[in-house]
Amino acid sequence: MRPLWHVARTPTAETGVSKRYDLVVTTPAPPQYRPGPKYVLLLGSLAAVPAITTDIYLPSLPTVGAELGATAAAAQLTISGMLVGGAVGQLVIGPLSDRFGRRLPVLVGLLGHVLTSVLCMIAPNITALIALRVLQGFFNAAASVVAIAVIRDRFVGSDAARLLSRLMLVIGVAPLFAPAVGGAIAHAWTWRGVFGVLAGLGVALAVLVWRFMPETLPADRRRIAGPRGVARGYLELLRDRRFMALALIPGMAQAVIMSYVVGSTYVFQREHGLDANQFALLFAINGVALVGGAQVNAHLVKRLAPLRVLRVAIVVQAVLGLTLVAVTASGLGGLALMCVVLWLMLSMQGLVPGNASVLALNDYGHMAGTAAAFLGAMQAALGGLVAPIVGFTGGTGVSMVAVMTGSVLVGFTVLAVATPAYRRGGAWGAP
Structure with a gap:
């Protein structure tokens, strides 16, 4: 192509x-193919499996620690362990989806999700639960990798960016309600019941994939590669300066989100005195910004190339970030102004990572699963590495917004220096 x-x-x-x-x-x-709303909902649900599996379990953390006699740090390892498993899983499952097609890996991954969810229900101690959560993250990676690879199998450019933005509606909305749903389930059936619901979700998605998701990678386009071939594929990506630059941008965007998630509960409840309900409402309102930004992007890329949107949006987000740092550090306008600027900054998030991912994947239709896996692993790794800096620097409002803004500035610098995005006469889009 x-x-x-x-x-x-x-x-x-x-x-x-x-x-x-x-x-x-x-x-x-x-492209000739035009997906219907049900197909988009299915792909979005697959892509959201890791986030749902994480967020629906969050309210149960204190109870898990108390029942299994674990410290708070050990209980939190059931979250971070799943993220580690997910990062490794993406690197492994991506090449497998290029070799065996999209349907088989996602079905195996969903069945693995069901099995580990059932085993988590009967976990006798915290060590077993942590190990099972790592495995659960590994299997969940199949759902998110395949969802992105399927898009690249059939679309490029603005069409791919638009469909990815539609997926963000599902991916963004599901985790907004997952903690509340998880809390209600845990209240009725304890934290073990949460894993029972996750097992049921995996069964339902597996049935839907079996019946309604066609294979998008025909046999003549599959990469028959052993471990050396997989390593060569990843080496090819690492040597591609343009791909690496574009892959870094969604990773830094993920760092923005994770820094906000890690720091927000302390900033708004400890520093500004919001109670749990007020914080939950604010968290949901900011979630609307993320989802709304993605839908705005879906409309913009109908008329503008993804790069045009990306190179403007990341500049706007950087300016808003610097403004947010100044407002937070000075106290100007109080909590109200801080929340307004933060909301605007998060709304730009929907216009950055999706477009960068589409551009990165464009040249790799022959190994879309491998490339999508690399992108996902980069996001998980950078988000996990950068977010703890918020705590190391004090966990204050200033440290949170500074890390968020620093991540945006890194992404902008990479786009400006390592790609021709802003060079007159040599950019991908018209100057």
């Missing part, structure tokens, strides 16, 4: 010999 940019030769009038070389935007032929 033709990439979104190519080297164009401009012949002179006198000789007809090519002398000028520029990167010129080209538009791929529009």
